[in-house]
Structure formats: structure tokens, C-alpha cells
Amino acid sequence: MPAPLLLVTSLDPEDEAAWREALATAMPGESVATPADPQAMRRAEIAIVANPPPGALAGLPKLAWIHSLWAGVDRLLLDATLPPVPVIRLVDPALARAMAEAVAAAVLHLHRDVPRYAAQQRRGEWRQHDVRAAQERSVTILGMGEMGRASARLLRAIGFPVRGWSRSGAGPDGIPVLSGTEGLARALGSADILVNLLPLTAETRGILDQAAFARLPYGAGIVNFGRGAHVVETDLIAALDSGAIGHAILDVFETEPLPTGHPFWSHPNVTLLPHIAAPTSRPSAAAIVAQAVRSYRETGLIPAGVERTRGY
Amino acid sequence: MPAPLLLVTSLDPEDEAAWREALATAMPGESVATPADPQAMRRAEIAIVANPPPGALAGLPKLAWIHSLWAGVDRLLLDATLPPVPVIRLVDPALARAMAEAVAAAVLHLHRDVPRYAAQQRRGEWRQHDVRAAQERSVTILGMGEMGRASARLLRAIGFPVRGWSRSGAGPDGIPVLSGTEGLARALGSADILVNLLPLTAETRGILDQAAFARLPYGAGIVNFGRGAHVVETDLIAALDSGAIGHAILDVFETEPLPTGHPFWSHPNVTLLPHIAAPTSRPSAAAIVAQAVRSYRETGLIPAGVERTRGY
Numbered sequence: 130m131p132a133p134l135l136l137v138t139s140l141d142p143e144d145e146a147a148w149r150e151a152l153a154t155a156m157p158g159e160s161v162a163t164p165a166d167p168q169a170m171r172r173a174e175i176a177i178v179a180n181p182p183p184g185a186l187a188g189l190p191k192l193a194w195i196h197s198l199w200a201g202v203d204r205l206l207l208d209a210t211l212p213p214v215p216v217i218r219l220v221d222p223a224l225a226r227a228m229a230e231a232v233a234a235a236v237l238h239l240h241r242d243v244p245r246y247a248a249q250q251r252r253g254e255w256r257q258h259d260v261r262a263a264q265e266r267s268v269t270i271l272g273m274g275e276m277g278r279a280s281a282r283l284l285r286a287i288g289f290p291v292r293g294w295s296r297s298g299a300g301p302d303g304i305p306v307l308s309g310t311e312g313l314a315r316a317l318g319s320a321d322i323l324v325n326l327l328p329l330t331a332e333t334r335g336i337l338d339q340a341a342f343a344r345l346p347y348g349a350g351i352v353n354f355g356r357g358a359h360v361v362e363t364d365l366i367a368a369l370d371s372g373a374i375g376h377a378i379l380d381v382f383e384t385e386p387l388p389t390g391h392p393f394w395s396h397p398n399v400t401l402l403p404h405i406a407a408p409t410s411r412p413s414a415a416a417i418v419a420q421a422v423r424s425y426r427e428t429g430l431i432p433a434g435v436e437r438t439r440g441y
Numbered sequence: 442m443p444a445p446l447l448l449v450t451s452l453d454p455e456d457e458a459a460w461r462e463a464l465a466t467a468m469p470g471e472s473v474a475t476p477a478d479p480q481a482m483r484r485a486e487i488a489i490v491a492n493p494p495p496g497a498l499a500g501l502p503k504l505a506w507i508h509s510l511w512a513g514v515d516r517l518l519l520d521a522t523l524p525p526v527p528v529i530r531l532v533d534p535a536l537a538r539a540m541a542e543a544v545a546a547a548v549l550h551l552h553r554d555v556p557r558y559a560a561q562q563r564r565g566e567w568r569q570h571d572v573r574a575a576q577e578r579s580v581t582i583l584g585m586g587e588m589g590r591a592s593a594r595l596l597r598a599i600g601f602p603v604r605g606w607s608r609s610g611a612g613p614d615g616i617p618v619l620s621g622t623e624g625l626a627r628a629l630g631s632a633d634i635l636v637n638l639l640p641l642t643a644e645t646r647g648i649l650d651q652a653a654f655a656r657l658p659y660g661a662g663i664v665n666f667g668r669g670a671h672v673v674e675t676d677l678i679a680a681l682d683s684g685a686i687g688h689a690i691l692d693v694f695e696t697e698p699l700p701t702g703h704p705f706w707s708h709p710n711v712t713l714l715p716h717i718a719a720p721t722s723r724p725s726a727a728a729i730v731a732q733a734v735r736s737y738r739e740t741g742l743i744p745a746g747v748e749r750t751r752g753y
């Protein structure tokens with residue numbers, strides 16, 4: 130009988146139990162244990178993690194690899210006690226589709242002036258503004274991973290001119306993708322709407338700061354569906370207050386849940402979402418983890434993982 | 442020298458002047474007059490109209506046809522003094538694209554629970570709700586003209602299961618389209634989100650009433666980008682108050698501008714737009730009218746018009 134899979138999270142007990150059940154359902158031949166089981170701690174080769182408490186994975190004698198239930202592993206990699214085994218992040222086509230839908234909703238929200246009309250409705254004001262066509266509104270997506278590519282394809286299908294920016298400069302067919310510092314300046318300069326889907330790494334932390342905002346066309350819209358720490362929050366508030374940025378749709382924050390009284394809550398030019406752009410789907414994620422575990426049991430090969438130095 | 446084109450509107454003077462200039466620019470060889478010019482009234486064969494005052498087109502001795510600058514001609518056809526000449530309505534691909542973008546924005550707004558998160562933001566409440574995929578959200582579009590077809594194609598590209606309902610039962614490739622009373626009942630019964638793009642005719646006036654709302658799945662969303670008179674407003678308010686309809690996005694109303702104090706202004710489950718879903722683009726509309734006039738001058742043939750008894 131193979132060693133149990135070790136599920137390590139800091140989720141609330143109900144949430145963790147739901148994950149345990151989803152994983153058990155997807156892998157009827159495996160047993161799923163938690164750190165409360167000392168025998169599992171001694172024997173486990175595979176840890177399946179969702180926000181594991183720092184240090185929780187240290188000192189597991191047999192640990193061979195770690196599968197994250199999240200797509201973003203930035204928080205996991207910050208744990209200095211993380212053993213030097215491969216880390217696999219969740220790459221889920223269903224997640225990429227959900228993100229592309231969220232991006233399309235956010236971009237169309239800004240494109241069609243929904244925040245302005247909502248403010249008019251609150252004032253009881255009937256006033257029409259010029260409507261631009263999607264083809265006249267350029268969108269730049271920072272980050273061309275699975276989610277960035279799916280979003281770029283969907284925005285292009287709607288009719289927006291789309292360009293990307295990524296470390297490697299690679300993207301889907303027909304989408305121009307820039308890279309490097311020079312490329313970032315150009316990508317920002319033409320962005321009527323800027324969408325951030327970058328992974329959080331040492332290079333991308335704080336990338337959306339005063340200097341970046343100053344490169345955007347005056348009054349541009351911003352969508353942050355990456356990580357809160359990509360944005361220098363005080364710089365963003367200053368840019369919103371000055372009108373340099375017209376409106377921001379924010380799903381992620383330095384501290385989550387966003388603290389009571391944070392200026393984003395009540396800023397008239399902020400649309401705030403509680404980190405729901407692309408939530409992991411339990412059945413879908415469990416099926417993907419199950420596939421990786423099955424492949425490991427059959428072949429002994431560990432699935433391709435995150436490049437630690439790159440951060441994703 | 443051909444008879445002048447007669448521009449007849451009830452727009453404000455600045456707006457009418459802008460139309461006159463757009464038409465003159467699109468047709469340098471033609472002269473564009475208004476009813477203030479008695480000689481033009483005697484000679485005009487072609488009237489170009491935008492909300493003409495009732496009776497304004499009666500008694501023009503040479504009038505051969507009328508081109509509307511709007512896509513909807515319901516108000517024009519209600520004028521009992523309208524002479525029995527062909528009426529051409531604006532069919533503009535740019536207008537269909539603008540409508541499809543507006544429909545996509547509205548459907549994604551409802552699909553991604555934007556009104557609910559906006560209410561939470563106002564309360565300072567951080568709470569996540571389940572996210573459904575587009576493929577799990579059925580959309581029904583009433584009306585399969587140029588705008589309905591463009592909208593159906595775009596919603597399908599985003600991933601929504603789409604069906605249509607129309608008088609003829611015809612639609613674009615791969616979109617199932619129902620017709621008739623029985624078909625309407627089925628189209629409503631499966632609509633998580635209902636989009637109205639029908640022309641306003643004797644048959645469609647008041648089509649969205651208590652009986653129609655009762656056929657929708659409980660909590661369905663509604664988007665009315667057709668005409669205000671398609672909706673029985675008191676029935677809609679009752680359905681919103683009971684929760685039978687979860688949220689309504691309304692761009693058109695029985696009376697426009699929507700009167701101060703109308704319950705739609707402040708209803709928590711209404712998103713109100715000031716008739717901006719698909720505004721006519723002056724240069725685009727002027728170019729289309731110019732093409733029709735040029736063809737008439739060259740061939741003497743009047744472009745295909747509205748079927749008066751059908752109403753569009």
C-alpha cells in the first residue's frame with residue numbers, strides 16, 4: 130500500500146474537509162491524511178498544499194514533491210523552511226477559462242463606462258456619453274501564462290486590439306508580446322486598459338507603481354487580477370485621485386480580506402472584488418492532482434515543476 | 442440639379458446641425474434642406490428622418506421614400522399621417538457590433554455577479570460566492586435581426602450556451618432559434634439570462650409581462666436593450682421585488698429620459714443606462730444613407746424598405 134498523500138493547509142476546517150473529500154473522490158485508491166497523523170508525516174512522499182502554515186513541510190523524511198492547489202505559489206516559495214523538492218503549481222484549463230471570463234467582464238465594464246453610469250444612476254442623472262468601439266480601445270495584458278493567453282484570445286474575439294508583455298515575449302498566435310524594460314514602457318504607453326495577470330516574483334513585486342502609472346495614457350483603466358503586491362497601493366490611490374488613472378478594478382490586495390477602513394473600500398473610482406476572479410474549482414483541481422499522482426505511481430517520474438529561482 | 446434631400450427631425454438644433462453636416466460631407470453632390478425651406482418641401486423626393494414631429498411628412502407632393510437614421514422605426518410608423526411611401530430603416534453593421542459589445546458587457550455583468558459585489562463593497566463586506574462557468578449559464582436572445590445575430594455570435598464565442606427567439610425562427614449558423622408562442626415559452630424557461638432585442642411592433646408590445654417573467658427560472662437576469670414598451674414596468678418591478686427576477690439591466694423606457702422619481706432609478710436590483718447600448722454613429726449612418734441615395738440616383742430604384750404591417 131502506497132504512503133498516504135499529505136494534505137497541508139491553513140484553511141478553515143470545513144474548507145479543508147471539502148478538499149480532502151474532493152481528493153479522495155478523485156483518487157479512490159489513495160488515502161489522504163493530514164499533519165495530525167504522525168505516521169503519515171513519516172511516510173508521505175507527496176504533499177498537497179493550500180496555504181500551508183510556514184514550516185509545516187519542513188522535516189518530512191520521505192517528501193519527494195509538493196503539488197499546490199493554487200495557481201500562484203508566491204506565498205509558498207516565501208517559506209524559507211520549504212524543503213528543496215519540486216513544487217508543482219496548479220495549471221487548470223478551467224481556471225484559465227474562468228480568468229478569461231473575469232477579464233472580459235472587467236474590460237467591458239471599463240470599456241462601456243459602467244462605473245460612470247452607475248454614479249449617474251445614484252444621482253438620478255440621465256446623460257449620454259460617446260460610445261467607442263472595441264477596436265478603438267487598446268488593451269495590454271501583463272503576463273502571458275495560461276491565463277494571460279486565454280484572456281488575450283477572448284479579448285481579441287470581442288474585438289479589442291490586444292498586446293501582451295511577459296518575461297519571455299511569447300504569446301498565442303497573432304498577439305504581439307513585448308518583453309524587457311523597454312517593452313514594458315511601450316506596452317504601458319498604448320494601454321487604454323491595463324490588465325495585470327503576472328505571477329508574483331522578486332522582479333514583478335511593486336511593478337505597478339507611480340512610474341508605471343505615469344506611462345499609461347491619461348485616464349486609463351486598470352484591472353488587477355494578479356496579486357496585491359504587484360501594486361504600490363499608495364501610488365495607485367494618488368493616480369486615481371489625480372485622474373491619471375480613471376478607474377481600477379481590484380480583486381487582490383496586499384492584505385486579504387481587505388481591512389475595514391482601507392481607502393479602496395470607498396474610493397469612487399475603485400471597483401472592489403473579494404479575490405473571486407478565478408477561484409480554484411475543487412473537482413477540477415482534484416482531478417488534475419489525481420492525474421499527476423497517478424502518473425507518478427505508474428512511472429516514478431515527478432511532474433514538471435516550478436522553477437524556484439524564477440518563481441513560477 | 443436633383444431635388445434637395447429633406448432632413449426632418451425633432452432633435453435639438455445643435456444635434457440636427459451635426460447630422461446635416463455629416464450628411465453633406467457624405468454626399469458632396471447633394472444639397473440637404475430642412476422643412477424651413479418651402480421650395481425643398483415642394484420638390485423633395487427623399488426624406489431623411491430622426492424622430493420627425495408627427496405630421497411633418499404629410500402633404501409632400503413629390504415624396505418617394507423615407508430613410509430613417511435610427512434602426513428602430515416603431516415611433517415613425519405610429520404616425521397616422523405618414524405618407525404610404527417606402528420607409529428604409531438604418532441597418533448598420535457598426536451598430537450591430539456596438540450592440541453586441543453592449544450585450545456582452547451586460548451578460549457578463551450579470552454572469553459574474555457584479556451588482557452583488559458592488560452592494561457588498563458599499564457595505565464594506567468581503568464575501569466570496571460560487572463562480573459559474575459561462576458554459577453553465579444559458580442565455581436567450583429575443584430578436585434575431587442584425588443586432589441579435591451579432592450578439593448571439595459574440596456570446597457563443599465567450600462560451601455561453603445561446604438560443605434565440607424570433608418571428609421567423611431564423612438565426613446564424615449553429616444557434617438554435619425558436620419561434621411562436623410555444624417556442625417563446627421554451628426559450629424563456631431555459632433563460633438564466635434573457636436579452637431583449639426585439640423590434641417594437643403590435644405583436645411585441647408588452648411581451649415582457651408577468652406571464653413571461655413567471656416562465657423564467659427563479660432569479661433570472663434580464664437585459665432590455667429593445668424598447669421600453671416591450672416591458673410592462675409594474676410587472677417587472679413586482680418580479681424584482683419578489684426575487685423572481687434577480688437583476689435587470691435597462692437601457693430603454695416607456696418615457697425617456699426616465700422621469701425623476703421613477704422607481705427604477707433607485708431600485709437596488711436595477712442597473713439603469715440612458716439609452717446608450719447602441720447609439721447611431723453619425724459618420725457611419727451618413728455613409729449608409731449616402732449609399733442608398735447614390736444607388737437611387739443611378740438606378741431610380743428605391744432600396745428595400747420596412748414591411749409596414751410587420752413593423753420592421
